[in-house]
Amino acid sequence: MAVVEINNVFKTYHDTEVEVKAINGVTLSFEKGDFAVIVGPSGSGKTTLLNLVGGLDQPTGGEILIAGHRLSELRSSELIDFRMDHVGFVFQSYNLIPVLTAAENVGFIMNLQKWPKEKRMARTDELLSSVGLADRHKSRPSQLSGGQQQRVAVARALATHPEFILADEPTANLDSKSAESLLDIMEKLNHEEGMTFIFSTHDTRVMKRAHRVITLEDGKVVSDEIRTE
Amino acid sequence: MKDYQLAWKNLWRNKRRTLITAASVFFAVFFALVMRSFQLGAYDRLFKNVIESYSGYLQLQHEDYFDDPNLDNTFKIDQTLIDQMKEDPNVNDVVPRLESFALAAAGSHTQGVIVLGIDPDREDKVMKISNKLVKYKLTSGTIGKLKNDSIPDKTKKLLDVFSNEAYYSEARLMMDLGISDEDSATILPIIRRHASISNGYLTENGTSEVVIGDGLSEYLKAGVGDTIVLMGQGYHGTTAAGKYMVKGIIKLPAPDIDNVIVYIPIESARELYAAPGMATSAVISLNSNDDNDILQTGNRLQKIISDPMIIKTWQQLNALMVNQMEADNKSGMIMIAVLYMVIAFGVFGTVLMMLAERKREFGMLVSIGMKKKRLAKVISLEMLFIGFLGVAAGVAGSLPLVFYGNIHPLKFTGEFARMYEDMGFEAVMPTMLPDTFYLWQVVVVLVILVIAIIFSTRKIFRMNVINAMRA
Ligand SMILES: Nc1ncnc2c1ncn2[C@@H]1O[C@H](COP(=O)(O)OP(=O)(O)OP(=O)(O)O)[C@@H](O)[C@H]1O
Numbered sequence: 058m059a060v061v062e063i064n065n066v067f068k069t070y071h072d073t074e075v076e077v078k079a080i081n082g083v084t085l086s087f088e089k090g091d092f093a094v095i096v097g098p099s100g101s102g103k104t105t106l107l108n109l110v111g112g113l114d115q116p117t118g119g120e121i122l123i124a125g126h127r128l129s130e131l132r133s134s135e136l137i138d139f140r141m142d143h144v145g146f147v148f149q150s151y152n153l154i155p156v157l158t159a160a161e162n163v164g165f166i167m168n169l170q171k172w173p174k175e176k177r178m179a180r181t182d183e184l185l186s187s188v189g190l191a192d193r194h195k196s197r198p199s200q201l202s203g204g205q206q207q208r209v210a211v212a213r214a215l216a217t218h219p220e221f222i223l224a225d226e227p228t229a230n231l232d233s234k235s236a237e238s239l240l241d242i243m244e245k246l247n248h249e250e251g252m253t254f255i256f257s258t259h260d261t262r263v264m265k266r267a268h269r270v271i272t273l274e275d276g277k278v279v280s281d282e283i284r285t286e
Numbered sequence: 287m288k289d290y291q292l293a294w295k296n297l298w299r300n301k302r303r304t305l306i307t308a309a310s311v312f313f314a315v316f317f318a319l320v321m322r323s324f325q326l327g328a329y330d331r332l333f334k335n336v337i338e339s340y341s342g343y344l345q346l347q348h349e350d351y352f353d354d355p356n357l358d359n360t361f362k363i364d365q366t367l368i369d370q371m372k373e374d375p376n377v378n379d380v381v382p383r384l385e386s387f388a389l390a391a392a393g394s395h396t397q398g399v400i401v402l403g404i405d406p407d408r409e410d411k412v413m414k415i416s417n418k419l420v421k422y423k424l425t426s427g428t429i430g431k432l433k434n435d436s437i438p439d440k441t442k443k444l445l446d447v448f449s450n451e452a453y454y455s456e457a458r459l460m461m462d463l464g465i466s467d468e469d470s471a472t473i474l475p476i477i478r479r480h481a482s483i484s485n486g487y488l489t490e491n492g493t494s495e496v497v498i499g500d501g502l503s504e505y506l507k508a509g510v511g512d513t514i515v516l517m518g519q520g521y522h523g524t525t526a527a528g529k530y531m532v533k534g535i536i537k538l539p540a541p542d543i544d545n546v547i548v549y550i551p552i553e554s555a556r557e558l559y560a561a562p563g564m565a566t567s568a569v570i571s572l573n574s575n576d577d578n579d580i581l582q583t584g585n586r587l588q589k590i591i592s593d594p595m596i597i598k599t600w601q602q603l604n605a606l607m608v609n610q611m612e613a614d615n616k617s618g619m620i621m622i623a624v625l626y627m628v629i630a631f632g633v634f635g636t637v638l639m640m641l642a643e644r645k646r647e648f649g650m651l652v653s654i655g656m657k658k659k660r661l662a663k664v665i666s667l668e669m670l671f672i673g674f675l676g677v678a679a680g681v682a683g684s685l686p687l688v689f690y691g692n693i694h695p696l697k698f699t700g701e702f703a704r705m706y707e708d709m710g711f712e713a714v715m716p717t718m719l720p721d722t723f724y725l726w727q728v729v730v731v732l733v734i735l736v737i738a739i740i741f742s743t744r745k746i747f748r749m750n751v752i753n754a755m756r757a
């Protein structure tokens with residue numbers, strides 16, 4: 058069973074006088090273990106598509122299924138829990154709570170889910186080590202570099218074993234070295250734990266590392282290539 | 287991590303803003319409390335002065351007497367009734383009075399006066415009249431003598447400011463004349479020598495003697511030993527006239543009364559007004575003057591007495607003053623309301639700024655799985671913390687001042703004191719100790735907070751996650 062199934066999805070915005078067809082009939086599916094990247098020019102609908110897949114936004118047409126659940130059947134309060142249990146998010150910026158330490162940020166969702174303290178701390182240790190920040194438990198976001206902050210965000214997204222991780226331009230604010238090391242970590246998690254990653258990006262560094270590249274243009278999928286090295 | 291811990295941490299992300307907001311709440315609460323304390327303390331003092339030297343807390347009256355203070359609205363005071371009233375656990379004594387108006391004349395001066403017939407001993411126990419007998423008076427004659435004696439220049443200057451002032455306590459005299467405790471040993475004997483006046487209180491037998499207020503004695507230019515004539519209308523339209531010797535001069539802390547009061551033994555008053563055995567009122571002296579006890583005692587006594595007698599409380603007896611105070615009180619409250627309005631806008635500004643600044647963060651939090659309800663709770667806790675910090679600091683800051691001010695009342699000195707007293711106030715302002723008015727400040731701040739909380743909770747619930755993160 059596919060982790061994500063997108064069936065003929067449309068998203069039209071009517072906010073302005075003109076109607077914008079941000080997503081215009083997309084059908085796609087992602088399998089467990091995918092390391093996929095969505096590319097396309099600015100305004101092509103990448104962010105919109107990720108928001109729909111993450112259940113942050115509702116399509117105006119078509120259907121999205123995650124691990125067999127129809128998102129349209131969930132009420133908005135159920136949707137929040139659903140997101141927490143099934144989807145990991147890494148945003149371009151403002152990922153972390155500035156007043157909490159790296160460890161507290163990683164533990165945040167586990168805390169919302171009322172994990173017992175020992176279990177939470179053990180998982181936090183494990184995750185911070187796996188993103189190479191074992192020694193930065195007590196650092197505040199402001200004391201971490203942009204790349205380190207993104208790694209903490211990845212660790213947090215992984216905490217509760219989601220079905221997949223969505224990352225909208227995760228490297229956009231990073232220098233090459235940080236971007237590479239973030240990608241190294243995500244690749245490792247993909248290899249070792251089979252974690253599914255779906256990115257959007259403009260970044261050729263990210264594109265090069267992806268196993269699958271989906272190109273959007275004007276809200277439509279114009280190509281979907283699987284790469285095998 | 288508990289919600290309150292997160293809220294507490296969030297509070298300090300923008301230390302300066304949190305402190306400024308809490309400080310503005312602190313300032314409002316502190317200022318309002320201190321101001322209220324002084325205002326209420328002044329009222330309290332003003333009322334106490336009138337109540338404890340003139341009206342008493344409860345009086346027994348003829349039901350028509352208050353609206354028509356006429357000798358025809360008097361009653362025969364009945365000893366069995368008095369005894370019955372005295373059985374009440376809170377009643378100490380019931381002291382009859384015969385009170386009426388008269389024209390007082392001394393030499394070529396005349397003045398409308400209140401003639402208050404009292405039982406000299408029993409009235410003194412309740413109103414402490416003999417304690418208020420004037421001991422020193424700074425007449426122009428005595429000031430001249432004092433200036434020629436060896437006293438400091440500062441005191442000489444102040445003598446002119448307080449010319450004609452009368453004193454029944456040395457403490458007040460020393461304060462007005464700027465005499466320090468160290469100097470008092472040398473200066474006071476000089477003042478005693480020149481400014482003392484001999485003064486006596488009424489006795490049961492001294493039927494042609496009166497004690498008059500210092501203010502009245504000045505109008506009439508009548509001192510101790512002088513003769514005054516009282517003329518008026520007696521019971522059932524008879525003519526009342528009599529000649530009396532001023533036995534003593536007292537200074538009442540309530541100038542309105544001080545200017546017109548003539549104390550006279552009740553038997554002399556009955557004779558003057560041809561109203562034997564009659565009384566216009568009886569002061570009920572109580573063991574406990576607590577507001578609630580007064581009310582309850584009044585209610586109990588009301589059941590014992592019968593028509594046409596009624597019990598009047600001090601509020602009813604001093605209705606005019608109560609009204610004036612209420613008007614004044616309103617203006618004070620309006621000032622505080624304006625103050626809180628300003629503070630409310632400040633708090634709102636902070637809330638708006640905070641909501642705008644943290645929009646993306648809120649979007650992120652809800653995206654990753656925080657319920658809006660929970661987020662709203664954290665934000666509400668943040669606001670409550672700021673509010674309580676401000677209130678706690680305001681209350682804590684005001685307490686020492688309020689307690690100090692109660693034990694050591696603010697006393698005006700020099701010309702300002704004179705001015706204040708001429709306006710009919712005592713130049714002493716004690717503070718009111720914490721009471722329900724403290725609770726009110728907390729309630730007001732709480733209301734402001736609740737509005738801010740409702741506002742931000744609505745904002746959070748209406749937030750569109752995607753728009754929030756795009757912002
Ligand atoms: N909330 C919205 N209201 C109105 N129009 C929107 C909204 N969100 C996106 N759009 C429009 O939808 C289209 C797709 O936007 P989207 O953000 O998905 O593009 P993108 O591929 O992520 O672009 P970029 O590479 O610049 O991030 C754009 O034309 C955009 O203006």
Ligand SMILES: [Mg+2]
Pocket residue numbers: 103104105225
């Ligand atoms: Mg985008």
